[in-house]
Amino acid sequence: xxxxxxxxxxxxxxxxxxxxxxxxxxxxxxxxxxxxxxxxxxxxxxxxxxxxxxxxxxxxxxxxxxxxxxxxxxxxxxxxxxxxxxxxxxxxxxxxxxxxxxxxxxxxxxxxxxxxxxxxxxxxxxxxxxxxxxxxxxxxxxxxxxxxxxxxxxxxxxxxxxxxxxxxxxxxxxxxxxxxxxxxxxxxxxxxxxxxxxxxxxxxxxxxxxxxxxxxxxxxxxxxxxxxxxxxxxxxxxxxxxxxxxxxxxxxxxxxxxxxxxxxxxxxxxxxxxxxxxxxxxxxxxxxxxxxxxxxxxxxxxxxxxxxxxxxxxxxxxxxxxxxxxxxxxxxxxxxxxxxxxxxxxxxxxxxxxxxxxxxxxxxxxxxxx
Amino acid sequence: xxxxxxxxxxxxxxxxxxxxxxxxxxxxxxxxxxxxxxxxxxxxxxxxxxxxxxxxxxxxxxxxxxxxxxxxxxxxxxxxxxxxxxxxxxxxxxxxxxxxxxxxxxxxxxxxxxxxxxxxxxxxxxxxxxxxxxxxxxxxxxxxxxxxxxxxxxxxxxxxxxxxxxxxxxxxxxxxxxxxxxxxxxxxxxxxxxxxxxxxxxxxxxxxxxxxxxxxxxxxxxxxxxxxxxxxxxxxxxxxxxxxxxxxxxxxxxxxxxxxxxxxxxxxxxxxxxxxxxxxxxxxxxxxxxxxxxxxxxxxxxxxxxxxxxxxxxxxxxxxxxxxxxxxxxxxxxxxxxx
Numbered sequence: 089x090x091x092x093x094x095x096x097x098x099x100x101x102x103x104x105x106x107x108x109x110x111x112x113x114x115x116x117x118x119x120x121x122x123x124x125x126x127x128x129x130x131x132x133x134x135x136x137x138x139x140x141x142x143x144x145x146x147x148x149x150x151x152x153x154x155x156x157x158x159x160x161x162x163x164x165x166x167x168x169x170x171x172x173x174x175x176x177x178x179x180x181x182x183x184x185x186x187x188x189x190x191x192x193x194x195x196x197x198x199x200x201x202x203x204x205x206x207x208x209x210x211x212x213x214x215x216x217x218x219x220x221x222x223x224x225x226x227x228x229x230x231x232x233x234x235x236x237x238x239x240x241x242x243x244x245x246x247x248x249x250x251x252x253x254x255x256x257x258x259x260x261x262x263x264x265x266x267x268x269x270x271x272x273x274x275x276x277x278x279x280x281x282x283x284x285x286x287x288x289x290x291x292x293x294x295x296x297x298x299x300x301x302x303x304x305x306x307x308x309x310x311x312x313x314x315x316x317x318x319x320x321x322x323x324x325x326x327x328x329x330x331x332x333x334x335x336x337x338x339x340x341x342x343x344x345x346x347x348x349x350x351x352x353x354x355x356x357x358x359x360x361x362x363x364x365x366x367x368x369x370x371x372x373x374x375x376x377x378x379x380x381x382x383x384x385x386x387x388x389x390x391x392x393x394x395x396x397x398x399x400x401x402x403x404x405x406x407x408x409x410x411x412x413x414x415x416x417x418x419x420x421x422x423x424x425x426x427x428x429x430x431x432x433x434x435x436x437x438x439x440x441x442x443x444x445x446x447x448x449x450x451x452x453x454x455x456x457x458x
Numbered sequence: 459x460x461x462x463x464x465x466x467x468x469x470x471x472x473x474x475x476x477x478x479x480x481x482x483x484x485x486x487x488x489x490x491x492x493x494x495x496x497x498x499x500x501x502x503x504x505x506x507x508x509x510x511x512x513x514x515x516x517x518x519x520x521x522x523x524x525x526x527x528x529x530x531x532x533x534x535x536x537x538x539x540x541x542x543x544x545x546x547x548x549x550x551x552x553x554x555x556x557x558x559x560x561x562x563x564x565x566x567x568x569x570x571x572x573x574x575x576x577x578x579x580x581x582x583x584x585x586x587x588x589x590x591x592x593x594x595x596x597x598x599x600x601x602x603x604x605x606x607x608x609x610x611x612x613x614x615x616x617x618x619x620x621x622x623x624x625x626x627x628x629x630x631x632x633x634x635x636x637x638x639x640x641x642x643x644x645x646x647x648x649x650x651x652x653x654x655x656x657x658x659x660x661x662x663x664x665x666x667x668x669x670x671x672x673x674x675x676x677x678x679x680x681x682x683x684x685x686x687x688x689x690x691x692x693x694x695x696x697x698x699x700x701x702x703x704x705x706x707x708x709x710x711x712x713x714x715x716x717x718x719x720x721x722x723x724x725x726x727x728x729x730x731x732x733x734x735x736x737x738x739x740x741x742x743x744x745x746x747x748x749x750x751x752x753x754x755x756x757x758x759x760x761x762x763x764x765x766x767x768x769x770x771x772x773x774x775x776x777x778x779x780x781x782x783x784x785x786x787x788x789x790x791x792x793x794x795x796x797x
Binding site: 174201208224229231236255427 | 483509514515517519520522523524525526527528529530531532533547550551554555558560561562563564565566567568570599600602622623624654700701702703704705
């Protein structure tokens with residue numbers, strides 16, 4: 089497993105990755121490191137705020153990313169705007185890197201919409217719930233990049249559990265066959281809800297990619313610099329026409345699978361303690377303290393930014409407009425559909441029987457038949 | 459006007475769609491140098507290149523899933539599923555991704571995908587090669603499902619399907635691939651009868667006979683045979699299975715008062731059940747008899763020596779017409795039968 093930052097925060101020599109981190113040693117190095125630190129702190133704060141909102145009944149559900157900040161920021165910040173991301177439902181840190189409107193990120197989890205952003209505005213598909221299905225979309229998109237003669241890449245994010253799905257395996261077959269500029273970014277967070285990674289594979293997940301003829305790197309996923317370097321390597325390969333890559337970022341989901349989950353039923357408290365010692369933010373903090381980058385002023389600036397972002401998230405959720413009843417029929421088809429038009433017409437007539445005050449939401453409970 | 463086989467008509471339609479739009483590309487197993495197992499894509503890879511006619515790995519979910527990604531990138535992929543029974547590995551991608559992406563993204567992502575499926579029986583194939591899975595897809599919102607029955611429609615509707623911004627399942631009756639018919643290649647798909655329209659093929663007074671795909675030819679034979687027995691049958695080719703063009707069927711049933719629906723797929727939960735229910739709701743007071751279904755049995759598709767028993771044929775459909783007419787039929791002496 090490749091590592092640049094030890095859990096102590098010490099920078100280790102890593103011949104394979106170091107050439108891809110030269111900007112950290114240049115004049116702007118401190119600024120780059122400070123940026124990564126800020127991003128990780130901010131997304132941890134978004135995560136905590138969303139968890140709180142769920143506990144307060146403002147969100148139906150939330151999938152926390154606690155512990156996976158380095159994997160998401162390290163990879164997300166390596167991307168270019170014309171790259172395209174196809175993710176699972178936990179990659180809110182990546183969405184943050186893509187520039188998502190934060191007030192929109194929680195719409196899905198509040199139940200106000202099936203998607204939270206315009207995929208083409210930030211070049212990131214909306215979160216995929218079906219495990220692994222998005223990896224094929226990424227490979228198809230990458231094939232399109234290739235046909236267009238562009239030098240962008242498509243990145244598929246998925247977890248350790250997804251590697252057992254047929255789609256992920258088919259995606260690797262297609263990517264290798266066409267040498268598509270696709271990156272398979274696996275966050276091995278050790279748990280697929282209650283199922284340990286040992287149930288998915290008896291070899292490392294990265295090694296599996298080798299069986300498909302896909303070059304692979306296994307990095308410490310709690311080491312933001314190792315993740316950044318590995319993603320840069322894969323992106324460079326994709327842009328040079330070198331085909332797909334697979335990155336296994338070995339990390340740990342410190343929270344539950346979602347807020348509906350109880351990890352104490354299936355995992356040992358000691359395991360969590362071991363991983364807490366490898367916390368990705370604490371590690372970077374130690375490094376930045378040791379190198380003099382992190383001082384009180386930076387600490388305060390980052391804390392203020394996190395507060396500000398959290399406030400935006402909270403305000404966005406609480407002020408979100410309720411959808412209209414007839415929105416349920418919208419966008420099923422791109423072109424007119426008489427079957428659905430008829431159902432909509434009948435439902436409109438049904439709603440019209442009730443007092444108009446109750447017609448927009450929950451007519452059956454709030455209305456009153458005339 | 460040229461005379462060509464059904465298979466050739468689809469090929470010509472694909473060719474024209476590819477000429478018209480450089481974003482149209484074909485994907486599937488064996489569709490390149492072989493031209494597909496039914497030769498529907500014959501010569502297209504040679505003329506358009508391997509990046510427009512892609513031989514894919516043998517992975518149906520992979521074909522459809524990568525096509526979704528290509529649609530994100532602005533392409534209009536046409537996927538060939540080699541045989542009806544092979545569509546199931548792609549089921550998740552079709553019903554959870556292809557069908558729902560437009561809804562999921564509030565209309566921001568369009569999936570103008572065409573999925574060609576050679577379907578139906580009657581060619582003596584082994585299992586998994588003769589199925590009629592259309593009801594799985596008509597039950598799925600977000601998909602359009604069509605089935606073609608003649609070379610002209612095959613030519614026109616493949617172009618319409620590709621031009622459609624919704625995903626379209628295009629069911630091709632494989633036992634009709636070698637039937638010949640006139641095809642007017644100058645027809646403009648934009649002004650031709652729309653993809654969602656049914657078509658009355660023969661006018662009749664007594665019974666409305668609704669079908670699609672492989673059984674349209676049989677239904678036309680039924681109309682002739684019934685005519686010889688003094689029953690006037692109006693044959694409707696649905697063309698679109700989702701949505702069904704109910705106004706055309708309704709108008710016919712209001713005139714005839716009797717409805718027979720026939721398809722190769724099994725009866726339970728099939729399209730015939732849906733049409734019978736919908737027409738009963740819409741035309742109850744016009745009906746002289748309960749709608750009658752003549753369908754394949756609710757069995758796995760049988761081995762080929764038995765398939766002639768499973769598939770509705772001229773005589774079984776005529777028997778259904780007799781039931782709708784209240785004439786002597788196979789169920790006349792059934793205890794408790796109302797006819």
